[in-house]
């Protein structure tokens with residue numbers, strides 16, 4: 001923990017750490033959602049969908065990394081008990097009981113939409129100036145989530161066009 005680096009944050013640091021840990025839990029579940037989806041998905045455009053899911057999986061893991069590093073910088077601990085991942089997650093996990101590509105896409109789109117809303121709320125709390133470092137990090141993550149939603153919805157549209 002950097003003493004002055006933590007002191008300049010114009011927010012309740014404990015509350016911020018809790019918020020970032022909740023987002024970290026969401027990211028880990030997103031990693032698993034994409035990972036397992038890429039393994040079981042079946043249906044039209046399977047190869048392209050697999051590639052996209054795997055790519056997003058890697059990006060969600062990178063988000064988890066960024067969040068964990070910032071939590072440590074702020075003097076906190078990233079969630080250490082794996083059981084707390086599901087408990088603390090805000091966006092949750094959708095069990096992919098149906099491996100059809102349409103269902104896998106639907107579930108992941110729902111996750112992305114929840115992520116966008118979650119990060120939007122965090123950005124509101126971390127308004128520029130109060131904590132520009134967290135602000136910039138969340139803005140970067142949010143850019144990826146907006147891209148993820150669009151990527152998946154574009155595939156969904158293409159699949160709908162198959163006659």
Ligand code: FE
Nearest residue numbers: 027059060063
């Ligand atoms: Fe993410």
Ligand code: FE
Nearest residue numbers: 112144145148
């Ligand atoms: Fe995402």
Ligand code: MG
Nearest residue numbers: 052055148151
């Ligand atoms: Mg993509």
